[in-house]
Amino acid sequence: MQSTGIAGPLSSGKLRIAAPLAVIGLLTSGCFGDSDSQGGAEPGRLAENVSLDDAKFTVGSKEFTEQLILCEITAIALQSVGADIERQCGLAGSDTTRTALTSGNIDMYWEYTGTAWISYLQHTEPVDGPDEQHRAVAEEDEADNDIVWLDYAPFNNTYAIAAADGIIEEYGVTTLSDYADLANSDPAAASLCVNSEFSVRNDGLPGVQESYGFEMASNNLATLEEGSIYNAIGKSDPCNFGMVATTDGRIQGLGLTVLEDDNGFFPVYNPAVTVRKPVIDEHPELAEVLNPIAAALSTEAMQQLNSEVDIDGERVEDVAREWLRSHGFVGD
Known part of the structure; x- marks a missing residue:
């Protein structure tokens, strides 16, 4: 299944116990190959003060939609300033992708601050706060592993609870405190619809209930596969509310509203x-x-990019290229 996924427990392994490492060569159906097979990129404003004509890089990613988009954005951007790019987009899971980086099989990829800190x-x-979490993980990862973190993007791919817009209006629930009431x-x-992992994780339902002061009875709680939850809450059947990943394109595509985490319970997972x-x-x-690109990737922007691939059926490379063009990062 190619899913937008959350930055870890749902599709990419965030905060989960590390699985046995897969062989680096075990790849999914992502975008693999050299720069010639993917096409070049015309210079835009990124090329105004930077030239990497003499450089060659291997860019990687995990296998879910969001990561494939980020991989392609990175590859196209670097091509636009003259770099020769080999793509290893779509490696099989977090552990494999991280090992590809630390072993030198790839030169760079987008990782999430919370994933690296804990996994x-x-x-x-x-660590509380996006700046503080990024600073902590960057300092330790460089000192211990020779991995440098560039600026983080403002979008936060973490857990949330959401409902269809009509349910939000009917019950006047906009925050998790409202939901607890x-x-x-x-x-x-x-x-509430959840998946089996969220129902037992400390950063899932047990922690949410403790933080906000409520407890769901079993007859009002349904356990579904992750991909089924979005459609279920879109139809309000069998649940009015459900667990989601905050950057999943189905939030926009199905007309869902994410409840504000007004106690700041869910951990921060900014990518860099x-x-x-x-x-x-x-x-x-x-x-x-790459830092200007990170600065432009808001939660709303990432939801839209994911939606264009997962809901509208657009090709990853087309979505990535058009987003870069729309910001003037690359040329037409």
Whole structure:
């Protein structure tokens, strides 16, 4: 299944116990091959002050839609400033992709701050705040593993609870505190769809209930496969509310509203390009090319890009190229 996925437990392994490492060569049906097979990119404003004509990089990613889009955005952007790019987009899972980076099989890929902090650096609790989490993971990963973190994007691919717009209007629920009040006063109206992992994780339902002061009875709780939850809450059947990933394109495509996490319970998972230190030491211009791209990737922008692929059926490379063009990063 090619799903937008959340930045970890649902599709890419965030905060989960590390699975046995797959062979690096075990790849999914992502975009693999050299730059010639993918086509070049005309120079745009990224090329105004940067040239990487003498450089060659291997760009990788995990296998879910969001990561494939980020991989293609990175590859096209670097091609636009003259770099020769080999793509390894769509590696099979977080562990494989991280190992590809640390072993030198790829030079860079987008990773999520919370994923690296807990899954790779083996901390048990996230750091509060996006700036603080990024700073902590960047300092430790460079010192211990020679991995450099570029600027993080503002979008946060984490857990959330959402409902169809009509349900939001009917019950006047816009925050998780509102939802907790509804769950305590009208449990049937607050019926909730989750997947099996979310139902037992500390950063899932048990933690949400403790943080917001409610408890779902089993008869108002349905356990579904991740991909089924979006359609279920879009139709309000069998649940009015459900667990989602905040950048999933189906949020826009199905007319869902994400409840505000007003207690700040869910951990932060901002993505940033991670680069092997020898690579960026040789080509510090990489930051000048990729940091402006990160700054432009809001949650709404990433939802839209994911939706164009997963809902509208557009090709990843077309979606990535058009987004870069629309911001003037590359030329027509």
